[in-house]
Amino acid sequence: MIATPYSSAQQRSRFVWLMSIQAVLVVVLLIASTLLTFGMNRLSARDASLLSYRVRLNDVHIALLALHNNLRGYTTTGSEIFYDEIQKQHAIVAEGLDVLALNPPDPSLPQVVQQIREWLTNTYQPVLDSVAKQDLLLAELTLEQGRPQIEAVIDTTSTLRIQLRERSDGYRAQIDTYNWIKFASIGLLSALIVVSMLVTLRFWRTQQHLIHEIEDKGSQLLQSNHELSFNTNQLSIINSILGVRINESRVLREISDYLVTNPTPAEAYTFVAQTVGNVLNTWCSIALRFPPPREEFLDVLASYHALPSRQAYIDQMVQSVQFRIDNGLYSPIFTERAQVVELFNVPAEQRHPNYLTSEVREHLEPFTLYSYLAVPIKIQDEAVGMISAASDSPERLLDHDQTLFVRQVADRLAAWLENIQLFYLLKQQANELQTSFDSIDDIVVAYDSRGHQTRINEAGLQFFAGRHFDFLSTTLVWRTAKGNVLGFDEHPVQQALAGTTVRDVEVALARSDGVPIIHEVSVSPLRSGDGIIEGIVLVARDLTARKELDRLKEELVANMSHELRTPLTAILGYSELLLKRRTEVLTPWHTTKIDGIRTGGQRLLSLVNDLLDIAKLDAGRIELQRQTTLINSLLEEQVSMLQTMIREKNQTLILQLSDDLPLLMIDPERIGQAVTNLLSNAIKFTPEHGTITLASAALNINEQGQVEWLAQALDTEVPPMLAGQYVLIQVNDNGVGVPTEALLKLWDRFYQVEGGSTRRFGGTGLGLSIVQQLVELHGGRTWASSAGENQGSSFTIMLPASRGTQLARLNQGVRRTILVIENDQHLALQLEEQLNSAGFEVIVAADRHSALAWAKQHSPAAITLDLVMPNSESWETLAALREIDHLAQVPVLIASDASLYNELPGVGVSTYVVKPIDSNILIRIIRQLLGVQTQSGFILVVDDDYDMAELLCATLQEHGYLTQASYDGAAALDLIQQGNYPQLILLDLMMPVVDGFQLLERLRANPETRNIPVIIVTARDLTNDEIRQLRQAAQAIQTKHTLSMRKLVAEVQRFAPLKESDTP
Amino acid sequence: MNKPVFLLVEDDPYNRDILREILEDYADCEIVETTNGREALNWLLDQSKLPNLILLDMMMPEMDGFEFLRHLGNHPQHDQLRVAGVSARAHSHDRDRALQAGCWRYLTKPFDIHEIESTIAAALTN
Structure with a gap:
């Protein structure tokens, strides 16, 4: 320009x-x-x-x-x-x-x-x-x-x-x-x-x-x-x-809102698929893995296309294809745990999914995959399914923001799914459980750790008839089959709560109509995943039918044995009669043959006896008649009964009995039977002129399980047992011995070391089995040892010593005075002298009348009664003594002939001594009988709730205390005023007539009772003033709501410690 | 002096026979044999004299030992009657039961001849 x-x-x-x-x-x-x-x-x-x-x-x-x-x-x-x-x-x-x-x-x-x-x-x-x-x-x-x-x-x-x-x-x-x-x-x-x-x-x-x-x-x-x-x-x-x-x-909010309205799974999947499909304007599908065994496949639960015209293809495909988790665009989700699969621009060669069969692909030709994304539905970090979105239009390509959106949807769906799965699973399990529960005839009840019933089956409902069976309340008081209250520590519920499974305890559970029914109860702790005890489950089986069966079985055996004994009586009786007169009528030939008949008959008889015992043991129907027993006397008795056999075989029996053995609380008849059995075995298997040793010893096993012999030590391996004192009885022989491999089998029924031994030595093969069962019934153990064949053998019985059992009640009256009822002046004088020298005061009564006259006026610490024969006069004396109120609980010793031992009744008698009286034994027994009163604690339990009082008593007895329950303050006061000063009182406050406050006041007013420790056990909500007042008068206060038996026992032990026994 | 009288109450003929033999061996005596409680009771009620000892099987048909003892309680001179129970049941509670029912002694089957003899001796001396 x-x-x-x-x-x-x-x-x-x-x-x-x-x-x-x-x-x-x-x-x-x-x-x-x-x-x-x-x-x-x-x-x-x-x-x-x-x-x-x-x-x-x-x-x-x-x-x-x-x-x-x-x-x-x-x-x-x-x-x-x-x-x-x-x-x-x-x-x-x-x-x-x-x-x-x-x-x-x-x-x-x-x-x-x-x-x-x-x-x-x-x-x-x-x-x-x-x-x-x-x-x-x-x-x-x-x-x-x-x-x-x-x-x-x-x-x-x-x-x-x-x-x-x-x-x-x-x-x-x-x-x-x-x-x-x-x-x-x-x-x-x-x-x-x-x-x-x-x-x-x-x-x-x-x-x-x-x-x-x-x-x-x-x-x-x-x-x-x-x-x-x-x-x-x-x-x-x-x-x-x-x-x-x-x-x-x-949309996310809508989905969340929808899911909380508790839709069915199908509704939920459809809703979510539709919503997501509409938002993305694509095809959206939701698939979950099938449950096992088809977990390799996906179940397409909802599939939705935003374009209605495409829906038909998709439905067709979903129906005709089996989607494997490892084959498809989505497979990294399942095979590689991918968080997401994003193919926003699907390569041309993948646009027609390769997991489709050619047929389907052809059919689905109109569907061309341009953009694809899939996210996992994860439950507990495991992909249980996926949500996928697929676009079949090049104009609608998906992007990462949309992935994020779908992932949020998947997360919400997963959370909901987890809940709902859990819910259905729980519901199903609960149903299955309840169904199986209900089909059981046993009572099954579950409780949480606070004692609330969480589950009960049909049998339980029927038994308790809707009564809430709450073990933390009064039903904590359980009785054994014999009616004794179970103490706190041995209470199965407590043991289970402490983590121990208790099996097959026989207790009487009260049915809805109040009738106690014997049940076999097992209680197990229920633990959470991390081992914390969350509650207990209690299974109770009605034993009525079984008891009846056992009874019938025992009756059958008893009858059978009777039926067998009657003909045996004839066989044995006639052989005896014949043998008695053999010199008159029989030739030696006859004598040997008749002797054969008698021996056979006797063996048959012992077999019948053994079978009867076995049947009774099996039925659990042997009831031990326990009494305080000096084991050495018992052993001597058994030996004396076998003397004839020993003499016949020219054997020597050596007694090695330890002095100062602890007293045993056993059934002397049954333990005697066991010892006799071992002894007669020893006699049988020891050759003529052999030696048999019978030894007794005592040992103590401490808490660490270490064994400490108290007197002489026996040469034997003591098996592990609970801590405590034990008495051992050992029979040694130098007979045929026992091969090592047979030592354990010996105790099996009908076991014989060698096939021929029965014929050679006689015996039923039941004896040792009976011995073992009898000893185990006493809480003891048996074992055998042998150095080898022809080296002799050794059989040992181990019995727990009695610990603080109730030998006698406390009576403070005239202490340490012994009433000796003895008509033999010489013997009386001798006893008086010996007892005097042992520090006792002695009153001798020569006859029943003077004895009764004196006893009515005084309170002896113990009474000895001579029993020449079990004739009526002696029994009447005993009965008359027992009828005098203040003598009802005084220990009575019966001195009697060993030969009359079996005739003596167990009632009203504390223990027996066998004449001739060994004064040392007598003094020891008297000391032991009286010693219990002063050495072990006597606890008075005052509570008007009968069950509670019994529970407290039973628990304290387990810990070695003597207990006496009074059900109101007045009765307790009477007892104390009679001179029964307890070492400690457990006192309830709310009682009729004389309540705890009054009782406490009276106790503290009396100088003699002022210092008796008192522990208050009350259900009352105490005011601060009351607590202050009680603190001055009582040693401790326990409320029943939070009653911890362990704590209570610890407190009792603190204020009334048990002294070590001063006799060894 | 009169011969001592023994009343046998026992259903099993062989056992009865054995008891009779033992008694006869021991003393020159009169033996009355009955096979159940009822027979024995009938005999007792017919008699003016009392047996020195009744040997009573506890298990018998028709009327057993226990029932016999209950009826015996009504006998005018029951406190002078001595009954030794005889049974195949040997356990101590069977013994206690028999003694409670009124037996003076309790003998178990099969018989121990010495035991029976000492019982007879006790019955005759007292």
């Missing part, structure tokens, strides 16, 4: 004019441009800040929605899954609030922030706290209360968002206006440039600089214009993304 030349002046004036116009224009444009730039910058800055607040507000808004939703989920399920989400959302809210509080672009923002913070304080935090305390109900209530508040907040944020958007729109409108002006100014500038160029052509050199300047400005303007429009574009993109996100968050 060539400029037209102008005249200089003209040009100059023109130029000046132009230049001035130009200058004016330039100035105007410069000002305008500066103003515009400044204005736009401000607007942009404002808009940008507004935008950041909007984004933040949106975040907070969405987070609040999600937070509230998750809180609802959390309060409904208590699931950790929700809690994590809550933490996440809360962090977003908290961060957002901090930002929103700084330089808010809108005056209402601080108010919103304040509102949200209030909600967080008033509702959110209490809800979390409640759930943490597992009080879901309270959490729900709190959440419900906070609902108006959060709705108001959400409304406000919504409104504010709209306001902010409007403002933003306003800004953009203004920016648009500015833009327009800018365009205008650019047009103007362009014109100016044209003019300038014309001028510049002429005044190129002088004006070149100016033109450049103007051009620069123009290009700058253009650039800012570009930037502006770019900003605007971005803004609208962000806006649309925000819209999508808000939509997704709404």
